[in-house]
Amino acid sequence: MAEPVFRRLALIGLGLIGSSIARINLDGRPLAGEVIACARTPKTLARVVELGIADRVEADPARAVAGCDGVILCAPVGSFADLAAAIGPHLHPGAILSDVGSTKQSVIRDVGPHVPAGVHFIPGHPLAGTEYSGPDAGFAALFTGRWTLLTPPEGADPAAVERMAEFWRRCGAMVETMEPGHHDRVLAIVSHLPHLIAFTICGTADDLADESRSQVLKFAASGFRDFTRIAASDPVMWRDVFLNNREALLEMLARFMEDAQAMARAVRWADAAYIEDKVERGRKIRRSLIELKQA
Amino acid sequence: MAEPVFRRLALIGLGLIGSSIARINLDGRPLAGEVIACARTPKTLARVVELGIADRVEADPARAVAGCDGVILCAPVGSFADLAAAIGPHLHPGAILSDVGSTKQSVIRDVGPHVPAGVHFIPGHPLAGTEYSGPDAGFAALFTGRWTLLTPPEGADPAAVERMAEFWRRCGAMVETMEPGHHDRVLAIVSHLPHLIAFTICGTADDLADESRSQVLKFAASGFRDFTRIAASDPVMWRDVFLNNREALLEMLARFMEDAQAMARAVRWADAAYIEDKVERGRKIRRSLIELKQA
Numbered sequence: 172m173a174e175p176v177f178r179r180l181a182l183i184g185l186g187l188i189g190s191s192i193a194r195i196n197l198d199g200r201p202l203a204g205e206v207i208a209c210a211r212t213p214k215t216l217a218r219v220v221e222l223g224i225a226d227r228v229e230a231d232p233a234r235a236v237a238g239c240d241g242v243i244l245c246a247p248v249g250s251f252a253d254l255a256a257a258i259g260p261h262l263h264p265g266a267i268l269s270d271v272g273s274t275k276q277s278v279i280r281d282v283g284p285h286v287p288a289g290v291h292f293i294p295g296h297p298l299a300g301t302e303y304s305g306p307d308a309g310f311a312a313l314f315t316g317r318w319t320l321l322t323p324p325e326g327a328d329p330a331a332v333e334r335m336a337e338f339w340r341r342c343g344a345m346v347e348t349m350e351p352g353h354h355d356r357v358l359a360i361v362s363h364l365p366h367l368i369a370f371t372i373c374g375t376a377d378d379l380a381d382e383s384r385s386q387v388l389k390f391a392a393s394g395f396r397d398f399t400r401i402a403a404s405d406p407v408m409w410r411d412v413f414l415n416n417r418e419a420l421l422e423m424l425a426r427f428m429e430d431a432q433a434m435a436r437a438v439r440w441a442d443a444a445y446i447e448d449k450v451e452r453g454r455k456i457r458r459s460l461i462e463l464k465q466a
Numbered sequence: 467m468a469e470p471v472f473r474r475l476a477l478i479g480l481g482l483i484g485s486s487i488a489r490i491n492l493d494g495r496p497l498a499g500e501v502i503a504c505a506r507t508p509k510t511l512a513r514v515v516e517l518g519i520a521d522r523v524e525a526d527p528a529r530a531v532a533g534c535d536g537v538i539l540c541a542p543v544g545s546f547a548d549l550a551a552a553i554g555p556h557l558h559p560g561a562i563l564s565d566v567g568s569t570k571q572s573v574i575r576d577v578g579p580h581v582p583a584g585v586h587f588i589p590g591h592p593l594a595g596t597e598y599s600g601p602d603a604g605f606a607a608l609f610t611g612r613w614t615l616l617t618p619p620e621g622a623d624p625a626a627v628e629r630m631a632e633f634w635r636r637c638g639a640m641v642e643t644m645e646p647g648h649h650d651r652v653l654a655i656v657s658h659l660p661h662l663i664a665f666t667i668c669g670t671a672d673d674l675a676d677e678s679r680s681q682v683l684k685f686a687a688s689g690f691r692d693f694t695r696i697a698a699s700d701p702v703m704w705r706d707v708f709l710n711n712r713e714a715l716l717e718m719l720a721r722f723m724e725d726a727q728a729m730a731r732a733v734r735w736a737d738a739a740y741i742e743d744k745v746e747r748g749r750k751i752r753r754s755l756i757e758l759k760q761a
Contacts, residue, residue, distance in 0.1 A: 298685055302752075353681075357681045357682060360674065361682050361686050362689040365690050365692070367729060368726065369689070370745050371722065371726045371729050372659065372722055373747055373748035374747050374748070375721050376655050376656070378721070387652060388751070389613075389758060390593055390615070390652055394657040394659075394664070395655070395660050397660070397693075398660050402745070402751065404748075406745035407742065413733050413741055414733065414736055417734065421733060421734060428723065428726065428727070428730075430666045430667075430669055430670045431662075431663065431666045434666050435720075438709065438712055439716060446704075446705045446708055450665050450697075450701035450705060451701045453665045454699075456668045456683070457597075457668075457695070457698035458698075460683060460686055
């Protein structure tokens, strides 16, 4: 059996992502010799103990990272500044500090200043998720065949980057490195904006007069159902993502709104050719996705 | 075995819906003693013959409806005015004329004037679909457990309404009658607007600069993938739906745009409570859907 990537790994946050990593380690793919689970609430800690997916649980992040050669932040990105301030002084020289947040410029902004010299800071983002959250939601196959993007700061140690890449490959992921700003723009359009739209349309439907609203729920056709699946995701996580990728998200939303207004105008003035062209483009993108085996 | 609902049934259009009805009739659930398939293109007619899902194919709608006691329009709603003008004079007294269009006020507007006295006009809309289209896309289970909404005009013969309800129950659907204007408003929010948004966001992504676009396709996370599934549906069908439910669609789109602008403002000004509230509402709607077993 291969050596574990880390001797002792602290997972800060045991939601969908953190608890999936913990399960992979039990699944015969050696990520860490010892896993320390740190969570904010006693309820989550108790559940992790019941599930038996960590070697030790720890309520205090500073104590959790003691003696660790690997630390991964798996909490909502809005909590990263405080977490980094708390654990920074306790990180061991030579350790790797990483994360799984959906926004990367904000993570570098919030965590970077708290990373002591000699600690390798290698931010990461596994593009995987479901609409479920919490320590019961994780499963060992979550990352299989999915991308993980690493956004190492300039001057990062190539050996540390490779160690995180190996970590994610053992999780079943394909790994690529990307510039943090570019990451945030790409994710704004492929993930953050679609989720913002899904949450919004659920609210729009919920605001309808009572009779229509019950009909909406009763007759939800395939279109709306797919939106609500997206919209069922974790509120705090998404709130933090939106607030921490503000510039790119607002730019993509503005582009989308212009395009939606143009579509509204085409509907109002019965511009059949315009509408058909837009619908046809959707099909083409879908076909491209299928060819890329992402569908 | 129960008597078929119709002695001879003409299906005008053999796409996803029409070819599913034809398959149900072969599946031991007696809808019609004889099924006449009518399609616009020789290619579709040839494919229907190859598939063996109809007793006879017919290119001319007027000839297709001859001698039929049931006629169902299964083509895009934009073609209904011409189709109704063509078949109107050839409909038999006592026959039922129905349809499966996603917009009901437009169907009553376009088809109604061509229905001769003595013919029962009972518009309908099965809330079922996939992202596939054409005669190969149909399957006998398409309507199982899904709603079909009937929107009979005032004064419609209750026996004819019940006959169409029995037709759809044999297809596996649950049946309800609804006022046409109310149908169009409910469908605007549960189906038409979500599709318009999905087509639009695919276009927004497609407009990005070349490098970003290829990244978008490569890293399409779950959010965007779900949108492209919706967006892969039939262009002509959706073009016609948008143009024929204009008023309700534009109203729902305007409401959505206001809500999206409010969300943009909350992101810009970091109104965390507002965002969290909206995301939480999405979850609640999702839970309601699950309780209603529509999920």
